[in-house]
Amino acid sequence: MTKQEALFEFLLRKADDSLILGHRLSEWCGHGPILEEDIALTNISLDLIGQATELYKYAAEVEDKGRTEDDLAFLRIEREYKNVLLVEQLNGDFGKTIVRQFFFDHFEHLLYEGLMNSKDERISAIATKTIKEVKYHLRHSSEWIIRLGDGTEESHDRVQASVKDLSRFINELFYQDEVEEILIKEGIIPDVKEFRVAFENNIEKILEEATLKLPEEKWQLTGGRKGVHSEHLGYLLAELQYMQRTYPGMEW
Amino acid sequence: MKAEDIWAMLEDVTDPEVPVLTVVDLGVVRDVQFVSKDHWKIIITPTYTGCPAMQVIEEDIKARLAKENITVDVELVLSPAWTTDWLSQDGRRKLEEYGITPPQDEGDKSVLFGKKPVIPCPLCKSKNTRLISQFGSTACKAHYQCNDCQEPFDYFKCLK
Known part of the structure; x- marks a missing residue:
């Protein structure tokens, strides 16, 4: 694998994480538990889709095969999406959406802090922009974890069940293969x-304040980085791609 | 035609979401470069990566300069990343008059549960206000309410 191929693959992985989670959050539009949260979740969705756009643009340039950022976002088949499994999981109740976001935000915060020092100027610029947005996301999801976990018995039990359910996807955030190895070596x-x-210290500190616990069981799921997804992604892509598949090249 | 003339024309282009601010006040226009006679290059940067106003701003810039028979290329750059420090003093004053509290120095930038900044009410000027949501009507604003006059208001949040 060349450095260029590795860079393309890495950009695609991160762009897909942001696009798919951004799309998931957009499903809350008009369905938020309160107006403020409807607005918050869709604001975060917008940030994520903005970040995905920047990453896809760069990926398209690196690939240099005439594809645009829109081609990459809309015109691939399921197996060609390389997002982690966590981001494609169903929204569930509001608490589950927050838990998914909480794990993701804490990872992104550390990752983008690291990427700010990238030797690749374009990645460093994207990261410097992105980190400012991620800090707001992180504060939002972390505060809600505490409010829900240390809230009523009902909210505690529900959010604890989501922590148990979604913690199976944490390991995959740290997935590395040849792609990462090449890029780490290049700085x-x-x-x-x-x-x-x-990462673990950060999330455990907040979970403890929220009277929540990570499960003892360490069984983990993986596959997304290789394009092997849970059943949920196909349905999401059907909706995401519908317009471009039905009316190819459509713009407004 | 000099760069100052182009900058002066850009003072007529306003932000589609916050129409009291020009794109110059906002710090979105980073540079104006001469290319050839009646053809200029304008460098802009987004406030937020997903800001949906950027395309409108680009079109508005082109339309404004087209009135003077000037064609432009608009280039979007991410680096250096936009910060609320680039908001002009004039822009801050206009925001407040419009009913949006301009970015305050939030002091300690700790990510989580940092000391809560004091965000004054743009109407009655009271400092007794509360945060309703970090995410307001646009990506760049948070939603507050005044505990004294009860008025809900937007706060142009600090981004550094």
Whole structure:
């Protein structure tokens, strides 16, 4: 694998994470538990889709095969999406959406902090922009974890069940293969293994304040980075791609 | 035609979501470069990556300069990343008069549960206000309410 191929694959992985989670959050539009949260979740969705756009643009340039950011976002088949399984999981109740976001935001915060020092100027610029937005997301999801976990018995039990359910996808956030190895060696991306402990400390501190616990069971699911997804992604893509598939090249 | 003239024309282009601010006040226009006679290049940067106003701003800039028979290329750059420090003093004053509290120095930038900044009410000027939501009607604003006059208001949040 060349450096260029590795860079393309990495950008695609991160762009897909942002696009798919951004799309999931957009499903809350008009369905939020309160107006403020309807607006908050869709604001975060917009940030994520904005970040995905920047990453796809760069990926398209790196690939240099005449594809645009829109081609990459809308015109691939399911197996070609490389997002982690966590982001494609169903919204569930509001608490489950917050737990999914909580794990993701804490990971993104550490990752993008590392990417700010990338030797690749374009990645460093995207990261410097993105980190400012991620800080707001992180504060939002973390505050809600505490409010729901340390709230009523009902909210505690529900959010605890979601922590148990979604913690199976944490390991995959730290997935590494040849792609990452090449880019770490080149100083383009940080080695995420180095901040695994910081990640765990950060989330455990907040979970403890929220009277929540990570499950003892350590069984983990993986596959997204290789294009092997849970059943939920296909339905999401059907909706995401519908317009472009039905009316190819459509614009407004 | 000098760069100052182009900058002056850009003062007529306003933000579609916050129409009291020009794109110059907002710090979105980063540079104006001469290319050839009646052809200029304008460098802009987004406030937020997903800001849906950027395309409108680009079109508005082109339309404004087209009135003077000037064609432009608009280039979008991400670096250096936009910060609320680039909002002009004039822009801050206009925001407040419009009923939006301009970004306050939030001091300690700790990510989580940092000291809560004091966000004054743009109407009665009371400092006794509360945060309703970090996410307001646009990506760049948070939603507050005044505990004294009860008025809900937008706060143009600090981005550094």
